[in-house]
Amino acid sequence: MFKQNTNHNQWHVMKLFMTFLLLFVFIKAYVFSSFVVDGISMEPTLKDGNMIMVNEMVYTYQAIDHFDIIVFKNEDGSYFVKRVIGLPGDQVEMKEGHLYLNGNKIEESYINYIQIDSILMDFNLEEITGESHIPAGKLFVLGDNRERSLDSRNFGFINQESVVGKVDLHYWSMSQLAVKLIN
Numbered sequence: 001m002f003k004q005n006t007n008h009n010q011w012h013v014m015k016l017f018m019t020f021l022l023l024f025v026f027i028k029a030y031v032f033s034s035f036v037v038d039g040i041s042m043e044p045t046l047k048d049g050n051m052i053m054v055n056e057m058v059y060t061y062q063a064i065d066h067f068d069i070i071v072f073k074n075e076d077g078s079y080f081v082k083r084v085i086g087l088p089g090d091q092v093e094m095k096e097g098h099l100y101l102n103g104n105k106i107e108e109s110y111i112n113y114i115q116i117d118s119i120l121m122d123f124n125l126e127e128i129t130g131e132s133h134i135p136a137g138k139l140f141v142l143g144d145n146r147e148r149s150l151d152s153r154n155f156g157f158i159n160q161e162s163v164v165g166k167v168d169l170h171y172w173s174m175s176q177l178a179v180k181l182i183n
Contacts, residue, residue, distance in 0.1 A: 033164065035071055035079060041143035041150065042081055045069070045110050046170055052081065056165040064139065064160065066101070069167040072141075072158055081167065082151055083110075086125075086140030089133055093124035099142075110144050129156050137161070 037050040046052065046069075054071045064070070068084045086092040091102050099106045125140070126132045129152075134140050138157035143149025152158065 033071075035081070037081060037170075040148055041145050042069070042083070043145040044112055045083075045144045046081065046167075050170045052167045052171075053169040054165040055168045058166045058168070059163065064163065064166075070141070071164040071167065072162045073164060074155075074158075074162070079164065080141075080150075082141035082143055082149075084139055085142050085152075086134045088136045088138060090140070091125060091133055092140050093122070095122050111146065123153065128153055131157075139163070 033054045033056055035052050035054060037046045037048055037052060040048055052071070064084055064087065066084060066087060069081065070084055071079055071081050073079055085099065086101065091100075093100045099108055124132075125134065134157060137160050139160055140152045141158055142151045142153070
C-alpha cells in the first residue's frame, strides 16, 4: 500500500496556484486593460456601464481591420470606444442612412436601421474632412449608435498610434447583472 504524502501534494497545489496568480497578474498588466463604457454611442453593441476588456497586444501581431471595436486615447487624454470603419486609402460615405465603403454598400448587422434610416445626414469624407481618401496612419471611426455618437464625423480621423487596443470581451458589471437577474 502507498501512503499519500499530503505535504507534498499541498506544495504542488501551492506552486500551481502561484503560477496561475503570476500569469494572471502579467496578463492583466501587459496584455489586457479594463474600461467601463460611459455613454450610449456604441448601443446596441455596448451599453452604458458595460465593462470591456481591451487586448493591448493584438495589434502587435495583426493589423487593425474594418469593423474592429477599438479603444483609443483622444488628444485631450480621454478614452473613446468606437468601431473602425475606414482604413488608410479607403473612401467612406453615408447615403440614405446606409454606409458605403469604397463604393460598396455595407450591411451592418450591429446597427438598428429602424432608428436611423431617415435620421442620419448623408456625407462623404471630403465634406467632413477635406480628404477624399483616408490618409496613411489614420482611421475613420463611428459609434454604432449613429444618431448619438461623437466620432470621426465630428473630430475627423484618428491616429493609428492612439489606438490602445481591440475590445475582446464585454460584460455587465455586478450591479447591472443583479438588475438583469432581478427583472
